[in-house]
Amino acid sequence: MxxxxxxxxxxxxxxxxxxxxxxxxxxxxxxxxxxxxxxxxxxxxxxxxxxxxxxxxxxxxxxxxxxxxxxxxxxxxxxxxxxxxxxxxxxxxxxxxxxxxxxxxxxxxxxxxxxxxxLTEDELVAKEKDTFAGSITFAVVFxxxxxxxFTQPFGIPTGSMERTLLVGDFLFVNKWTYGFRMPMRPVALPFLQGTIMDTGEKGNPKDDPKSYVDAIKLPYTRLLQLKKPQKNDIVVFNYPQDSVHVAIDRKDPYVKRCVAVAGDVLEMKAGRLFINGKPEQILGDQQMQHKFIATTGSQLDIPALYKIYGFLPVQERQTQTGFEYDFQGLTDKTAKEIKELPQIIEIKEHIWDKDVAAVQFKANAARDAYTKNIDSTQSIFPVNKKWNQDWYGPLRIPKKGDVVNLNQETLPEYQWIISEYEHHHLENKNGKIFIDGKEATQYTIQQDYYMMIGDNRDASLDARFFGFVPEENIVGSPMFTWMSVQGLFTDGGSTYQADKKVRWDRMFKATNTGELHKTSYWWVAALILILFFGWDFIMKLFKKKEEEI
Structure with missing residues (x-):
């Protein structure tokens, strides 16, 4: 249907x-x-x-x-x-x-x-209130x-896309870039994503009051899909493994870079990304960044470094001889500059050992506090591979029409696709795999999938952890940054935070062009203001014409 x-x-x-x-x-x-x-x-x-x-x-x-x-x-x-x-x-x-x-x-x-x-005086006052309430209602409707x-605002609370998208950037997302995905929960409160309110850390997120009626649902469909996500596109999508919300369009929104599309082979070698055996293409607005560990003889002035670099998630540990700092998201240039500080004894890039599964990070949570932000499995995708963020793959991205072999080795790679994304009943019992009650050794992929990874590779909960992103989860792409405030969010588990200030140079600039110098969209801001303040004027014109008729 x-x-x-x-x-x-x-x-x-x-x-x-x-x-x-x-x-x-x-x-x-x-x-x-x-x-x-x-x-x-x-x-x-x-x-x-x-x-x-x-x-x-x-x-x-x-x-x-x-x-x-x-x-x-x-x-x-x-x-x-x-x-x-x-x-x-x-x-x-x-x-x-x-x-x-x-x-x-x-x-x-x-x-x-x-x-x-x-009309009595009270009735006239009531009529004026009705008129005002009507204006507010239809302003909300507009x-x-x-x-x-058309477009939806989206904030950047974490540093996974630094330094392309900054913590504190607020974007407008174009919902028509990859075709418009029709709403799947037609009865919902406006402007809310999944829940009305958060019950807090002690409550179960599944008990949070939902902003939509889950019983009334419409199937997935997309209008005017003239193109699909391409390699290097920055894409907004619904988090695939959101266990709180069943509705696809109500799952938490994420923004990452599409590094591989359906049919591509992805591999990470020593923290460097390769697609189809070739090094990734670095666009003009991207900066390669990595995790560095610095050893010092005395304590660093981290707040002062924040003022210089803006974004600097860091973990500090005191040692017997001084201090040790885990810096995430450093470019080679920034690392070189920090190395010149008089307190620095040594600074080197951190690369995880090969053939060490990410699940072992769990044992190092005290040392690597940022891993607490990783998916609840604390594991790489798929869970049966000895891969980690820096040594990953090779992994082929499923494409619509692919026929894949199913066995106990390959099932972890495809089980979410079969049961959650393509909605079949999957059973694995007595060493045999059953799909919709029938034993299966093969499966035909029904939609395209993508790998979405953050530009800040060492501080990103991305497809290396939650796996493939289905096409039906794609929302759109960022158009431009309409507001940017430094220091609005704390990221990376850091105890330090930059001073709050507006980044005027980023406002109303395009976000998805790959160019270093981006197009300004101030004219869009002016158009939005004209539409907003012109709404009441247009409504009065319509009403006046109807009264004349």
């Missing part, structure tokens, strides 16, 4: 419920009661009778937008029949079809005709349309 058929069924169900709840009210307004069952037209009549903009009816059943609009229309209808007290409005909002049905089947319910000439269907 495809997306639009499922959507149509939901619309029909809602229309039937709407008709059952309001058909007598439509009759009392002078219309054929069957019109209460007609999608869109039923709300068109309500807007016409309550003297609101009739074109709003077009928004009635749009995913995420529709529930907001329908709630407003229901309130309009109830007020048209004199149900305007605070309690009655609350009942209309939270129990819409039940309360409207009660009103619908009440014998004494009649249209309340009001003439502004005879912003929600932009957020859901």
């Amino acid at each position: 495809n997306y639009f058929l499922t959507y149509f069924i939901y619309v029909l169900i809602l229309s039937v419920i709407m008709g059952i709840s309001t058909w007598k009210l439509f009759k009392k307004m002078g219309y054929n009661p069957l019109f209460a069952f007609v999608p869109f037209y039923n709300y068109f009549i309500i807007l016409k009778e309550t003297q609101h903009s009739k074109w709003w009816a077009a928004l009635s059943y749009i995913p995420i937008i529709g529930p907001i609009m329908m709630t407003a229309f229901h309130v309009f209808l109830m007020k048209h029949f004199g149900k305007k007290s605070f309690v009655q409005v609350l009942l209309t909002i939270f129990l819409p079809f039940i309360y409207m049905a009660v009103v619908n089947y009440s014998k004494d319910t009649e249209v309340e005709v009001a003439d502004d000439l005879y 912003a929600t349309i932009i957020h859901v269907f």
Whole structure:
């Protein structure tokens, strides 16, 4: 059952419920009661009778937008029949079809005709409040349309993409770059990703109140997919192994660089990335960075270094002879400059030993505190390989149509694809593999997959830990940075934090071009402001024209 058929069924169900709840009210307004069952037209009549903009009816059943609009229309209808007290409005909002049905089947319910000439002072004040509330509601609706269907703001709280995207950067994400992924949970609160609030570290994240209704769902589909992610694209995607949210489009958003696409072979050698046997291409806005360990005779002035370099996650340990520092995300140039400090005895790049599995990092958590941020398995992907961040692969990225062999050795590589991403029932028992109840020794991949890795390779929870990213998890790509504040977030487990300051030079600059000198998008900011402040003016024009008609 495809997306639009499922959507149509939901619309029909809602229309039937709407008709059952309001058909007598439509009759009392002078219309054929069957019109209460007609999608869109039923709300068109309500807007016409309550003297609101009739074109709003077009928004009635749009995913995420529709529930907001329908709630407003229901309130309009109830007020048209004199149900305007605070309690009655609350009942209309939270129990819409039940309360409207009660009103619908009440014998004494009649249209309340009001003439502004005879309104009391209190009624005039109430009408002004309704007008103001309506303006706020439709301003929210306008912003929600932009957020859901065009572009979405995204903040950078961690340093995995340093120094391409900085901690404290705020981006606008283009949702049409790789085709628009239609919303899969159509009933949801606007502007919230997965949950309404965080219950804190002691609570179970699965118990956090969700911002969407999980029972009402639509299948994955993508519109106008003119291109797919390419190597070196910076991509925003939903974290594949988010165990809290089942809905794909409600999983936590991540941003990484797409280093390998479907069909590529990826390998890390001594911390250097190779794709299809060739060294990775370094773009103009990228800087190679690594983890360095510095030994000193006395304590370093880390706050002073923060002021110089801005981003400098560091772990400090006191030794018998001085101090030891783990620096993440240093470029060769920065490492050379730090080496010149008088306190430095030695500084060298840290490379993990070959054939040492990442799961062993767990035993070194006290020494390498940043590994606490790694996925709960504390392990590399796939879990049966003796790989780590610096020695990884070779690993072939699955491509749609690939036929892969299944056995106990290869299953860890494909089990998430089969059971979670392509939604089959997978069993592994008595040394045999079963898919949807049938024994299987092969499997055909049903969609393309990608490897997303951070530019700051030694401080990035990325595809080396959570594995392949399915195409259906792709959200879009960053367009530009609209705000950038240094020191807004603490990253890398560091106890130090840079002073807060606005990075004016990064604001409204393109983020996904690969060029060192990026295009400015100040004109987009001006356009957004014009649209925002022009909304109320446009609404007044529509209302004035309707009144003239």
